[in-house]
Amino acid sequence: MTPNEFREHGHALIDWIATYREKIEERAVSRTIEPGAIRAALPKAPPRQAEPVSDIMADFESILLPGVLHWQHPSFFGFFPSNVELSSVLGDLLSTGLGMVGISWEASPALTELEETCVDWLRQMLGLGPAWRGAIQESASVSTLIAIVCARERYSGSKYAKGGIRQPAHPGMVYTSARAHSSVGKTAMIAGFGTDHIRIVPIQPGGSLDAKRLRAMINEDIARGARPVAIIATTGATANTAMDDIDAIADVAQECGMWLHVDAAMGGAAMLLPECRPGWEGIERADSIVVSPNKWLGAAFDSSMMFVRDHEHLTKVMGTCPSYLRTPTDGKVTQLRDWSIPTGRRFRALKLWFLIREQGVDGLSKRIRRDLVNARRLAQLVDAEPGWHVVNKITLQTVCVRHEPPGVSGAELDEHTRAWVQALNESGKAYLTAAQVDDAWMVRVSIGVLGTQWHHIEKLWADMRAYAGQNARLALAA
């Protein structure tokens, strides 16, 4: 594609995206799609001959767009907010257009140094101390994997990295809460721990991991010859935004010589607000933290920030320097590949830099605060409504609810819950996700899409009552 063709199609695409965002409320949040229907509509084989961009865009609109769940829609309350501020789109576009790859500092000094700057800006925005260093990773899961490998190597004195994991008598153990993200188990498995060596610590009322039970479990494990290696705490659990008591957990980690990693992928954005910071008191005592600006904060995916206190340990574990990457500046500069699994990376900091500058810390803070207020307002409405219950502690922007029609409980209630949320989702009016907590299904209202104002939430609440009520009547009639 020539630059002139790019001008033409690029302008059209910018307009398309602007209009998409402008008029997104006219769309159904999602449409029901039969599995395989999109694939069946696409050609089986790649085209031999070049095709016009207009054909590609036409196919995008007719074949793909109906199968898009609109995460940027103000009535999207599913999963978590994955905001992509339009300023961040610009930063990312610039990165793609430049097309450089950060495999070493020399391979692009600007890429490395802007990433260092943006990491430090975010550190300050979150109220973290100056000892923290960091890098942008693909995702929170990857950050957690790197943290677990660092924990493993601190435990082994770097012997496993060299000699492989050896555990004839002393398997290392990883501890986390039942509310932790599924990536904890997955990444510990990848790092060679085995899911048998991941201990799920019970939670206290309110959802925090029970630090006393943690201590007791560690004692039991030590007594039977196992050794504690790492604990993964969560600031804002995926299902219900439960907040672990970092300070209490840090006491245990310190006593037992464990690595403390804090998964604040979604919830970390709230720490822009000083009034939220008591929610992760003790954070300075952690060894590593992940906060993903590509969620609530508004940076385009992928932009997950991993912070670490002992960065020399991290780069010792993760570092490599083959001859084809050796340069005269080695030792004087940061080599981001030594912080990551991949060797190369996009100019990922640009999208964060555009976002932070174009919004300002005040602008970002104001929006995060709006969502926190909206969540509390919705929780009040739900609590005041007969038959409805808020089933989580409102710590952040997610309100977990259950509609309990009279006389309906157990499996029947689970069925009712999953049925009304599915019916509401199929209507296209809003999108919600259900999740299981303590073996019971509930519905998560995850507030925080950029465009979501209070009136969208009011409308959602009316729709929730309508669909749950209608569904309950149908269920009772059946």
Add this chain to the structure above:
Amino acid sequence: MTPNEFREHGHALIDWIATYREKIEERAVSRTIEPGAIRAALPKAPPRQAEPVSDIMADFESILLPGVLHWQHPSFFGFFPSNVELSSVLGDLLSTGLGMVGISWEASPALTELEETCVDWLRQMLGLGPAWRGAIQESASVSTLIAIVCARERYSGSKYAKGGIRQPAHPGMVYTSARAHSSVGKTAMIAGFGTDHIRIVPIQPGGSLDAKRLRAMINEDIARGARPVAIIATTGATANTAMDDIDAIADVAQECGMWLHVDAAMGGAAMLLPECRPGWEGIERADSIVVSPNKWLGAAFDSSMMFVRDHEHLTKVMGTCPSYLRTPTDGKVTQLRDWSIPTGRRFRALKLWFLIREQGVDGLSKRIRRDLVNARRLAQLVDAEPGWHVVNKITLQTVCVRHEPPGVSGAELDEHTRAWVQALNESGKAYLTAAQVDDAWMVRVSIGVLGTQWHHIEKLWADMRAYAGQNARLALAA
């Protein structure tokens, strides 16, 4: 940022990128930057108040752009081609603008099914059989990590994933060539093998891993109680594009029950051309392959394609399904998170879809063929020039050269080699990277940037002779 502001700044940015690409030859490929200079020019603290986009772009041009190594410059011959076709920029922009996250099929059916389609298109383009399935990963390193974990779990019968790695008597071994990418050691370390259990197999003349020596090393390891787990072969080694003899290695892998992973991250693009496919004969006997369309082929980073034969094993190892991701379509659809480390992903297939359609398989093939021809032409010129030597077998688009002034050898020659390439790089006229093969430094001319025509290579060749000659004279005079 409002959609209208996005229109305004987006159009300007599209024009900026078009002009950047159009006039890139007017720029020095790189400029010398002092470590820390860019960071020092950026504000230490993030802005509290919103700033105009014009200020951000002005700072980008004045502070960051001088620190950009121009990977898309036709005189960039460093590292490897990391082409970003402008059509791929459009596909990526569309993905960012839509802002969806593929954490499950339901979270975006179009994202999942287009990725399945593009994986299968690429499979066909590379001449691979219909049994291969795949997914797009962040990078080749990540693909190799997943392959190594799959190998580990096939070896352990999924016992390590559950019980952790246990190796009191039988450490599992990973084999690879001295020419393999640094990610092999790093990812095996992450997966718990330990670098002591990575065996570097000697190479044959021409650069292929010596399959007989591999067999002998495995026998020795078995005799001392170790067990072979995986072998990582390379199609197009990073330093010198050496090609392993996949067929001979597959014989050994089969005999010994090992997982065979083929790293064709860069070189795989050549397999678009039927005439190149003898270069990875035996590929159908591999267990996994990685080909990264974000290198030579022209898709924007990140777009690394991992193919696997036993996808049920892969998704069993890598799969998770927490309640908050359960949906009514489970079991009927592909869940891409079960193929990857992260749970979520961008709509990465769009950039590949735009690229393949806008260029057509014929267009892509023609360009790859051009680069292969240019590499052979350059090698002929170098070989014909007194004092110059081609030091690799020209298998793909990289010509490895050494200028050997009379009477200069050993450490002095290494110094000369690194000095002239540094001087040439600092001139901004071209960019090359040096690398060490068999303990001697040489210079890699990695051809294949989208805009690189034969005349750019002729100019490079003149510059190489000038800088190496000048440097040799200075060295001899000193």
